[in-house]
Amino acid sequence: SGTERELGERGGAGLKEELGRRGLDTRGLKAELAERLQAALEAEDARRGPGDRPPRGH
Numbered sequence: 001s002g003t004e005r006e007l008g009e010r011g012g013a014g015l016k017e018e019l020g021r022r023g024l025d026t027r028g029l030k031a032e033l034a035e036r037l038q039a040a041l042e043a044e045d046a047r048r049g050p051g052d053r054p055p056r057g058h
Contacts, residue, residue: 010034 010018015033016026022040026033 012030012033015030015037018037019026019033019040022037024036024040028036
């Protein structure tokens, strides 16, 4: 998906920064960091109601 591509385009430092903001582990390979952040983003989306999500691409 577009989000996965965006995560892949982030450098390791950017991934670590986003994980750190969420209180998540910042250690590991770039692929592991991207997977961890993706899971966190999906969990955040799941906690929000459908009307609470901002429009994608805007």
